[in-house]
Amino acid sequence: MPQQTEENVSAAVRPGLxxxxxxxxxxxxxxDERAVQQAMHQFAREVMRPAGIAIDRLSAEEVVAPDSPYWQFLKTAAASGIEFDATVDGVPPQALARLQAIVVEELGWGDAGLAVSLGAGAFPRLMAARSGNQELxxxxxxxxxxxxxxxxxRGSDGLSLYPAERHAAARQGNKGNLTARVSGGEIVISGQSSAWVSNGPVAQVGLLTIAADYGEGFFDAEGHPRGVEVVVPLDLPGVSRGRPLEKLGKRALPQGEVYFDDVKVPARFALSLGDDYWPGHASTWSSAGVAMGQIMTxxxxxxxxxxxxxxxxxxxxxxxxxDHQLVQYRLGAIARKLETMRAVSRRATDYxxxxxxxxxxxxxxxxxxxTxxxxxxxxEAxxxxxxxxxxxxxxxxKLFRDARAARIEDGENHLLTMKFGYLTALLHRAGWARP
Ligand SMILES: Cc1cc2nc3c(=O)[nH]c(=O)nc-3n(C[C@H](O)[C@H](O)[C@H](O)COP(=O)(O)OP(=O)(O)OC[C@H]3O[C@@H](n4cnc5c(N)ncnc54)[C@H](O)[C@@H]3O)c2cc1C
Incomplete structure (x- = not known):
């Protein structure tokens, strides 16, 4: 029987942890959730984190060189059956949403740059699966x-879903430097991407979200660009790459330009065409935004x-x-933000x-x-x-640099906030949130 001291007597009547x-x-x-979380956590701790730190110190060219730890990481991830997006037969969507949030948070904990590389790596296949196109x-x-x-x-301009979002003085939208011509069952792609394409220097297949001409020009009657979402194998004739990009954060994620010189694919490689393009793009982009919240949590x-x-x-x-009260306050402020992030990213995942x-x-x-x-x-950490x-x-x-990149990645944060505000106004005009 332990001796009763003033300390442990009063501990018995205090709230436990x-x-x-x-x-x-x-x-x-x-x-099941805990088992998946523990497996992912072990992978994140033992494989991802050391790989991310090692790759962060390399030059961008060294990251993609054949002997780079980046390739070893991808090999280990594939051999371990690491899936960015949980798809388990028979699991209801609510449970799947929760599982995905748990899995991707662990990947972000391991290394945010490598997590994005895995996510972008799986993205064309995931979007093809969601559209039900087995060939793709x-x-x-x-x-x-x-x-x-x-x-x-064409940076932020590619994210304007509605013609009315462009500046009042602009007669038409922006078709950018990488475009497609669609005719006779074929899509011909020309131009170049930005240097920011995640996995750009190393990817074997791309999902392109670009302006398109179907024979009546690139712009519709409202001056809004037409477009196409199309899956393109990147070993086709006419595809080439720029140099890997040197940058501040997420250095474990290779990024760089991809060039297209009259690259031809059949029209059946499109995920969305013609009038389906903007709704298709909206749906694709929703999925990417969700993953960003989970990774950054x-x-x-x-x-x-x-x-x-x-x-x-x-x-x-x-x-x-x-033991200093000011430090306890600062830890509390950090923990409060972390809980907010998790709640917000899970809600977006569920939605x-x-x-x-x-x-x-x-x-x-x-x-x-x-972000x-x-x-x-x-x-603050x-x-x-x-x-x-x-x-x-x-x-x-490194965490500070990696976090900084995410405020521009997948859309710049001020611009995205403006778009969320624009959406609330559209909803209000349609009858929502009236006092
Ligand atoms: C880590 C990382 C990963 C990325 N991965 C990918 C990828 O996989 N694929 C890909 O295609 N791209 C990728 N990007 C590119 C990213 O999506 C763009 O950087 C982002 O959308 C912003 O575009 P931009 O850099 O051209 O900036 P710009 O669009 O030129 O914006 C510059 C500034 O102008 C402001 N601005 C722009 N338009 C308006 C407006 N209409 N009204 C008011 N202000 C405006 C913006 O808020 C911003 O502050 C990635 C970027 C990063 C950093």
């Missing part, structure tokens, strides 16, 4: 993918965990940092999986919340490390 999971303050995970699913199987949307002169959790650990090692002012009619301007809004908060969390936070010997400066 609450239930927490790896993913924070949520009701207990189901057995088979075409993408076993090939590393990418999503080609932005171009040197994982990154923020990694930053929080490192900071929490450091505050239990570092002593200043005669005590551990964690995208379950809503009869999803919309990318909503998921873009959730992407902004998650802005991830940046704030990485910034670095601050808790003091000067050590800035050195490459500690993990914080």
């Amino acid at each position: 609450p239930h927490v999971e790896l993913t924070g303050f949520e009701p207990p995970l189901g057995d 699913v088979d075409l993408c199987e076993g090939r590393l993918g990418c999503w080609i949307g932005t171009q040197p002169d 994982g990154l923020a959790r990694a930053a929080f965990e490192y900071a929490l650990e450091y505050c239990h090692e570092r002593r200043q002012g005669g005590a551990l940092l964690a 995208t999986f379950l809503s009869p009619k999803k919309h990318p301007y909503y998921t873009a809004g959730s992407k902004v919340t998650c 802005d908060l991830a940046f704030e969390v990485a910034d 670095l601050q808790l490390f003091g000067g050590y936070g800035l050195t490459r010997e500690y993990p914080m400066e």
